[in-house]
Amino acid sequence: MASDPKQTIRWGVLGTGWVSTNFVRDLLLSRPSAPVEHLITALGTSSEAKGNEFINSNFTFKQSRPIIYTDYNSVYADPGVDIVYIGTPHVFHKESCLAAIAAGKHVLCEKPMAINEREVNEMIAAAKEKGVFLMEAVWTRFFPLVLKLQHLLHKEKVIGDISRMFCDFGLDINVASLPPTHRLKDLKLGGGALLDLGVYPLMFSSIVLDEHVGSRASNPEVTSSLLVIDGVDYDDVIVLKYPDNGRMAILTASMRGKSGENFLRIEGTGGTIVVSGPAASVPKHITISSKAEGERVLDFEHEGMGFYFEADAVAADIMTGRKENEIMPLAESVRMIRIMDEIRKVGGVVYAQDSM
Structure with missing residues (x-):
């Protein structure tokens, strides 16, 4: 048939x-x-x-x-x-x-x-x-690896209670060689590391530190330090603290140096998880190191990029x-951009659209 x-x-x-x-x-x-x-x-x-x-x-x-x-x-x-x-x-x-x-x-x-x-x-x-x-x-956010990571953390609780995480996304872009009108370098085009690269560490912090999404998720306290050149952020260091559960994240993004393959580390009372791949945008492997069960690696290969x-x-x-x-509900988009607005406010990056 x-x-x-x-x-x-x-x-x-x-x-x-x-x-x-x-x-x-x-x-x-x-x-x-x-x-x-x-x-x-x-x-x-x-x-x-x-x-x-x-x-x-x-x-x-x-x-x-x-x-x-x-x-x-x-x-x-x-x-x-x-x-x-x-x-x-x-x-x-x-x-x-x-x-x-x-x-x-x-x-x-x-x-x-x-x-x-x-x-x-x-x-x-x-x-x-x-x-x-x-x-x-x-x-x-739609990768099978990311969906599995959420299940491991919040349903199976393979590393117990999560305490903190570290995530980095850096690319060696050679910004100095770009023309001033390039979208990564031009403030008028929303240039900088945060909106282009920092969104990925922020995405991981959202799914790792809170099992809820959108309007049900907690809002963290935000601290940031940005290296700003000609109004545009080249390097970002972001600290998020979730008062509701005591969890913390240290997130970094850079246009001046490439991240290592192990770009995400999550620590819990029962062990650690490391996520690796070519970049934070393209995760490929989850390594679980459990105090009770030892180490195991989960591989997630797929055709193409995964869009x-x-x-x-x-x-x-x-x-x-x-x-x-x-x-990825609309309330989550509001939540993420609100955090990015706060990061820019603390770090000193202002776009023309902020005063419109």
């Missing part, structure tokens, strides 16, 4: 940079066991030449080519688009998101969802008023009529 055909979700993609490239490549992978078929039907880019280069680099001759639009509004108006993926620089997220929502499209918006809490709240209010799905694309994990979850939500995701 033939199986029922898969349901299809049609994506309009904004941007042709690194994150959009890897998102599209992952969605185009041949995955026979995938619960849904992802189609890229529209591409929004600054020029037709960029669009053609993107398509030629990422699509095979067998795959249907998306329509190239050099006007983002045309992506939102395309009746062949169910959901818009926003993979543009941070400062453009709010404007693009609000326009897509106004056109009645569902939205998956890259992290950080916006520059500050005020912008995030505005985007969420618009989505709720229009009745469309909205989620911040914290892709790593399809979040895309599959989003598709399932949309197809069942849900307007937000339970793993």
Whole structure:
């Protein structure tokens, strides 16, 4: 007996940079066991030449080519688009998101969802008023490894009561060689380590130190020290203290040096857990060192980068009529950006959007 055909979700993609490239490549992978078929039907880019280069680099001759639009509004108006993926620089997220929502499209918006809490709240209010799905694309949060880590910590309690954690995400970007207008270096584009790299250690602190998410999660006390050059943070040191449970996190992010493979260490009364991989955004291994049971290693390899994990979850939500995701609810996006706002306030990084 033939199986029922898969349901299809049609994506309009904004941007042709690194994150959009890897998102599209992952969605185009041949995955026979995938619960849904992802189609890229529209591409929004600054020029037709960029669009053609993107398509030629990422699509095979067998795959249907998306329509190239050099006007983002045309992506939102395309009746062949169910959901818009926003993979543009941070400062453009709010404007693009609000326009897509106004056109009645569902939205998956890259992290950080916006520059500050005020912008995030505005985007969420618009989505709720229009009745469309909205989620911040914290892709790593949907990895099987991350879901397993939460279960090990909060359900199995393999290291007992958690006391503290250390997480680092650094890349050797050679910022000095970048032009002043580069998105990582330009304050007007939301440049700096926190919004680009620091979101990952913060994500891990959220799932490690509190088993709840969003509005049910605790709000930590925040201390930070940032190395600020020309208004932009190059290195970040963040200390979070959870008064409700006595747990603490030391988080670091840097654009001046690459992290080691063992980027996350969690300590508890019954042992430790180390998470390792090429970067904090791409965890691959969990090493459990239990005082009672010794050491064991869990390996999590998958095809591609892993963006399809979040895309599959989003598709399932949309197809069942849900307007937000339970793993990454909108209240969690508000909670995370509120913490980042406080980190910047203490550390001395101010964006123009903060006074708007």
